Amino acid sequence: MRTQSRRRPRTALVAAAAGTLLAPLLSGCWTGAGGAGSGGDSINVLMVNNPQMVELQKLTKAHFTAQTGIKVNFTVLPENDVRDKISQDFANQAGQYDVATLSNYEIPIYARNGWLHEMDSYVADDSGYDEKDVLAPMRQSLTGDDGKLYGQPFYGESSFLMYRKDVLQAKGLKMPEHPTWQQVADIAAKVDGAESGMKGICLRGLPGWGELMAPLTTVVNTFGGTWFDKDWKARLDSPEFEKAVKFYVDLVREHGESGAPQAGFAECLNNMTQGKTAMWYDATSAAGSLEADKSPVAGKIGYAPAPVERTESSGWLYTWAWGMQKASRNSDKAWEFVSWASSKEYEELVGEESGWSNVPAGKRASTYENPDYAKEASAFQEMTREAIESARPNDPGVQPRPAPGIQFVGIPEFTDLGTKVSQEISAAIAGRQSVDAALKKSQQLAEEIAEEYEGR
Known part of the structure; x- marks a missing residue:
């Protein structure tokens, strides 16, 4: 309403x-x-x-x-x-x-x-x-x-997939040159528990438009979803948006890091550095810390482009x-x-x-x-x-967009909208509500913004 x-x-x-x-x-x-x-x-x-x-x-x-x-x-x-x-x-x-x-x-x-x-x-x-x-x-x-x-x-920065080469090799696995999200999920399942205390992947679950919503929105884009269509209709209740969010939530709940609802960039960086996760999808800027002289995982990390489904690339800018x-x-x-x-x-x-x-x-x-x-x-x-040079902030998905942005929507209201939606989805990651319930509330929030812009 x-x-x-x-x-x-x-x-x-x-x-x-x-x-x-x-x-x-x-x-x-x-x-x-x-x-x-x-x-x-x-x-x-x-x-x-x-x-x-x-x-x-x-x-x-x-x-x-x-x-x-x-x-x-x-x-x-x-x-x-x-x-x-x-x-x-x-x-x-x-x-x-x-x-x-x-x-x-x-x-x-x-x-x-x-x-x-x-x-x-x-x-x-x-x-x-x-x-x-x-x-x-x-x-x-x-x-x-x-x-x-x-x-x-x-x-x-853009975003890409970071993974433990040695862990995958020990499991007889090879990272595709251009992985899909389904391939990443399959690998996460196979490397979950590969070492003591190691989970398959780290994905942000911490609320915040620049925290959880950044990687998740790139997943939405490549799954064919969008926050708003070209006419400013809110589309968080679309099948594509729902599929992307369910995929993300299921993956982090089944094979993601401990304490995922409180895990942002800093927590995932620490998890990857300390050998607590085998893979991590996040900012390219993290690589410098992972490869630093005193990093326990320096030289052990492989890098792959941001995973895709329906788009050629999906990394943010x-x-x-x-x-x-x-x-x-x-x-x-x-x-x-x-x-x-x-x-x-x-x-x-x-x-x-x-x-x-x-x-x-x-x-x-x-x-x-x-x-x-x-x-x-x-x-x-x-x-x-x-990744930086191939990012497409004006055309990041499969349909025209009304505002620029890959991991955000370039309007002033997005800080509030994105944060509120992230709180709902983080609650789904925590198991406090279903994805359907989270997206129903989120769609209502987005519709309030959409009404301000429709017809422009």
């Missing part, structure tokens, strides 16, 4: 979307390194707690601050938390944070709302940055409706990028940090300090031409680049 009978103007939609993003935050207080705001020779950076970001935090003082005199105050939070905090600060233009990690989902929307500082003027004056070296899909995904750049990528708040009082110094953190120079620093497999790659053509990187990241670097 639809709860609204008339369409609101576009400005109201944006305000409503911002309101839904901010609602969880209004009842509590947030504290972090940002303090009372930046100024002088200090900037505040709010970022996600992914391994590459934590490495950046460790290297900043001894290198960036030592070179420029600019102190960087970091606030580092888990993915769901950081998204909420960024949306609060940027939507209100509070100016507490000069720079934040934003994705190619948020940046076009934030730019449209006037929350971001354009970067073209800085790029034009920064001869050492080499913007043309940034891979075209990354540049395009961080460009606003006005054709201006509003973000610079820290790293880029994603970048954690730097966005500069329009209200920042220190935008020049903020750009200095962004320029350094996304530069060739920084990649070389990581390669020297932590090993080339840890480089935040997926954003620059020169990375893949670097012999040091190619040597150390040989197991995954070419497949990562191919």
Whole structure:
């Protein structure tokens, strides 16, 4: 049942979307390194707690601050938390944070709302940055409706399948060059329990539009489903969407990791690193951590393209990028940090300090031409680049779409919709309700959004 009978103007939609993003935050207080705001020779950076970001935090003082005199105050939070905090600060233009990690989902929307500082003027004056070296899909995904750049990528990624070569070999199994999801499910069943405490596969079950819904939506796409058809009709009750979700839920319940409803990227990375799962479908950026010098599974991992059913490819396109708040009082110094953190120079620093497999790659053509990187990241670097360059954000499925996005729908309301739907599906993974019940509720949620867009 639809709860609204008339369409609101576009400005109201944006305000409503911002309101839904901010609602969880209004009842509590947030504290972090940002303090009372930046100024002088200090900037505040709010970022996600992914391994590459934590490495950046460790290297900043001894290198960036030592070179420029600019102190960087970091606030580092888990993915769901950081998204909420960024949306609060940027939507209100509070100016507490000069720079934040934003994705190619948020940046076009934030730019449209006037929350971001354009970067073209800085790029034009920064001869050492080499913007043309940034891979075209990354540049395009961080460009606003006005054709201006509003973000610079820290790293880029697609998605692929990671698997233990030694475990499959011991079982007499071979991973197909281009696996289907059914083939992956069959292998998961055969390697489940191959070693003590090892499950067949890790798939995200943690609620969040950028957690569970990211890999699951790529499965929906290749199974022939879509969130909305070209006329903005909600399609979560379609046979294709239902088949994809049931497949995913059944696979993770039967052969997936322990505690799946609480497992996101970080938990699956830990499970794969510690030998608790034989396979993992997730972000290509995970490979650097798996192949790091101290990783127990370095050299044991094989990589295959994102599994498919009805499409030729199914990998997502994603970048954690730097966005500069329009209200920042220190935008020049903020750009200095962004320029350094996304530069060739920084990649070389990581390669020297932590090993080339840890480089935040997926954003620059020169990375893949670097012999040091190619040597150390040989197991995954070419497949990562191919996955990024073959991603199709405007045409990811079998039918036309009304908005861009592979693992998301590029509208402001998706953060709230995707998170609510993910909560329903995570409950199905936990066994608290059926997939049919989860999708019935989810379809109603999607219909409320569809009504706002129908006829456009």
